[in-house]
Amino acid sequence: MISEIQDILGQLDKPFTGEELFDHLPDIVFFIKNTKGQYLVVNNTLVQRCGAQSKSDLLGRLPGEVLRPPLAQSFEDQDRKVLETGQPLVGQLELHFYATRDVGWCLTSKLPLRNRQGEVVGLVGVSQDLRLPDLSTDEYQHVIAAINFAEANLHDPPSVADLATIAEMSSYQLDRRMRRVFGLTTGQWLLKLRIDLAQRRLRTSDESISSIAMQAGYSDQSAFTRQFRRATGMSPRDYRNARRG
Structure with missing residues (x-):
């Protein structure tokens, strides 16, 4: 199965990041960052919640450059811990406060990205909005x-x-x-x-x-x-x- 996946991915015209898929999921923020914590890939939901006009406004920038302090500092601290330790952050319950003035609860997970030598070369993360409860049954x-x-x-x-x-x-x-x-x-x-x-x-x-x-x-x-x-x-x-x- 692994070789088959590698074969499929090797035939793609450009590297698969999942960006286009996550662009269709408005309740999920998605991003990939480098070892400096700068955005390399983002989805449209993150662009909107940062109050930006396009993805290019976020690429190559740190959370502190696109989000208000001190919230941005906590995101950068999280990134640094994942990048330095190689340990994932899974299911962190957070109240997000965006530049658009939107506020909402999310479950955030961040995973380290490693090269063939096992070295951490970046991270990938998602923050999913909590769904509305259904207690009707x-x-x-x-x-x-x-x-x-x-x-x-x-x-x-x-x-x-x-x-x-x-x-x-x-x-x-x-x-x-x-x-x-x-x-x-x-x-x-x-x-x-x-x-x-x-x-x-x-x-x-x-x-x-x-x-x-x-x-x-x-x-x-x-x-x-x-x-x-x-x-x-x-x-x-x-x-x-x-x-x-």
Whole structure:
């Protein structure tokens, strides 16, 4: 099979990157970067979300040159880690904040690209938008009960085991159903729920960051800041300023 794939790819008029395929998937950002972290290949979705006019506006440039700080810095830090360690980043839950002012949750994965000698020569990555949930079937009635409980108790967030008990199933069974509905594990969904509340309060209120942290179930403001930065690429204060600016 490998030799057959190599034979097909060897007959192509130009190298296959997947760019044209990903141009038809509007809910996925796709890119290939070199060892400097500069864009070599991008799809139309990334162009649009960067507020650019064409792909040429992004090629050869770093995230920091096409995206607003400090979000761009987190992307560059991710790239550097993958390029330096050769370890992939898989299924990172992130809140993306684009130059177009669009904001949305994505699952991001980045894989190192290696040459025949095994050396890292770049990376390839995708960020897929989270899909809208479908809870219309009877199968998910117990899941809805767990979801409602979590949403009503974010100040003291339940554990995955707690939610599984409410849903009358094992943690594994709940995880499987949450993946079907949200594309997330139960733990990822809980994190998203808490960060969603926090970013909404940061954007619409003048409450202190410590107060917002408590509402999202964080008794330690520093722990809240670390988690928020990991999910959004910026501190709560920077996020508030960026959204209002």
